[in-house]
């Protein structure tokens with residue numbers, strides 16, 4: 001067994017003092033602890049990192065999202081000024097590719113101010129570097145609530161999966177929240193709250209687990225309320241499922257492999273699959289219109305990823321052409337295999353009720 005890292009020691013001391021913590025609190029610490037949190041200190045993307053995201057696979061992804069965004073802006077009445085916002089921008093690659101293709105839509109480029117909502121100082125530094133020569137200046141915000149007023153075009157790729165969740169387990173006494181406590185050997189271990197959760201009225205066999213992404217739903221409500229009040233759209237892309245079901249999807253990934261989520265907090269990425277049905281309910285409850293979810297494969301094909309790949313391949317060397325074909329398959333292929341994101345990833349748009357249907361849905 002490896003030595004307990006600094007964050008494990010800190011969480012252990014916290015539990016020893018005040019008792020077990022919720023899974024939500026554990027995830028928030030593992031991902032966002034100011035000194036030891038996973039996103040706070042590192043750049044986890046790419047072949048040398050822990051996982052690869054769509055904008056890092058190919059420029060085609062950010063370019064097509066860029067074309068979509070300028071079209072969505074036009075269909076939303078071409079508001080000027082408008083805020084262009086990305087939640088959790090990672091390395092800043094999507095925004096860079098988006099702003100490059102936006103040069104062909106000067107009226108759009110003229111209307112927007114660009115904001116990045118990012119908690120990690122390490123990733124803010126990477127984003128600053130990536131976007132140093134972008135077509136527009138950008139600024140950074142810590143929370144959705146800080147987005148300046150007015151119509152906003154909000155993009156979120158692999159953002160909602162990074163927000164902490166709560167788990168409830170069905171026992172003969174009722175639903176009890178899953179906690180992180182200390183085992184007999186002093187190691188972090190899962191346990192259950194003593195009290196039952198009277199607000200959960202779901203029938204299920206004993207041992208069933210329910211995963212509730214309370215923070216994701218709160219962020220969605222906040223954005224949907226804003227869109228209904230002042231216009232704009234949200235485009236969210238993530239791995240996830242389209243119907244709320246029983247079961248849990250917490251996973252820890254380090255160096256492209258699954259690891260124990262409690263083993264080395266802060267050193268592995270902790271995520272869950274996104275419950276798109278729950279996000280859509282939160283948006284509709286705020287009065288917004290929801291389009292999708294559709295698969296990423298269908299979305300990107302509808303936006304013309306094949307034509308874009310052909311155009312790029314015409315100007316490419318043979319080796320580059322092979323990379324483009326591989327990227328096309330990874331981003332927009334179909335089937336359940338691990339080498340394509342096309343069907344696992346889903347896309348949803350949230351708009352003002354008066355906005356017409358948007359491309360890709």
Ligand code: SAH
Pocket residue numbers: 039045053054055056087088089090091117118119120123142156157158159162163
């Ligand atoms: N969109 C990027 C990165 C996805 S990883 C891409 O596709 O490559 C998740 C991103 O969300 C990281 O940038 C992380 O630092 C950020 N993040 C995680 N929790 C956040 C929060 N609560 N508020 C703002 N950003 C957050």
